[in-house]
Amino acid sequence: MISRIMSAAAGVLLLLVVLTACGAPAEPAPSSTPDAITPSPAATPEPVSSNEPEPPGELTCESMISAGTVSAFTEMGWTAQPKEFVVGGVELPDGLLCFWADYSVASDHGQLYGWATLGTEDAAQAQSGLLAEGWKREDGSDGVYFTEDPEYAMGLDEDGYGMTYLFGDGWVRFADTRQGLILIEWTG
Template sequence: MTLHRTSPVDTPSRRLRAGGTATVGVLAALVLAGCTSPTPSGVSPETSAPAPAETAAAPGESNAPDTVVDTPDATCENIIPAATADDFKSLGWTSQEEPFRIGAKALDDGIQCKWGDTNIASDRVQIFGWAPIDTTEAQTAEQELVASGWKVEREADGTYVTENPDWLNGRGVDGYGLTYFFGDGFVKLADTRQSLVLVEGPR
């Protein structure tokens, strides 16, 4: 008698077990896929927040810290060039400091200097002065000088107020003796108009 190999019977319970195994495999793949989020193309997995932009300064303003510039006090040596002061000293001259005056009024923070040889009685001296002054004070001073006979010459760089030529008696240069120069916020004085170029603000 011939025996035939028989295949296992494909029963419903066998199909159920096979199907269950496939289902478990699919669920496992889905779970693994859910744990890893896909990264959009062109975007790195980790990005840092952008650094805050530096605040731009408004027009006319600067981010640089404010600086304060101190103006030195006026002295007989720092209102004229250092070379001029050295020349005077080489001649044996010294300076005599006085308040800066226009008529009877003394101007605060100003200085008037007379350079000369104190060992010799002589009128050979040089006079220089400088003082801060506001617009109102300058106008009042000019009016008082003119009322006293001084002459006014207004030019592009400022106002020159000089002694009346009739008072000079040969003194002065080109007809100019003591002369005040009123600039923007300051007034200078020299024994001649030409010497005003030697007077500077305190350095």
């Protein structure tokens, strides 16, 4: 019995030695001359990408937000309906408010996005109007935010913000949550 165990153990050991020898990389032959430098293959030129956005075309519900967002909405069966953009009682005829939803069913589920150019006077009037309506003002590094009172919001983002306007230099953005503002790519 012990001889069978010894024979089996020797067989396993021999098998391991053979497998290890087959899998081990071969040692390079010693060379008296230095290794030749092999030139690397020529790199194929790739198009240079620019961080500059393409010049904007026409402001539409589809061009205002990211292409990925438009694609996701379209795949869900959603379409956009443009609306008149009014901020704090100031009508912004150069702007656009879009409500994305599935209009084939009766529902209040959807997403709002807006963008408009506005001058200094209209921006001041719109901001005064929002404050008078009870919106909360916050200064940020990228502009001035006006957010609805969360107590009356229909929906809140992870940070507790509902509908939010962001005023920048000569423009205003709007989304149904503050986090939703990042989906607006239109720069005017």
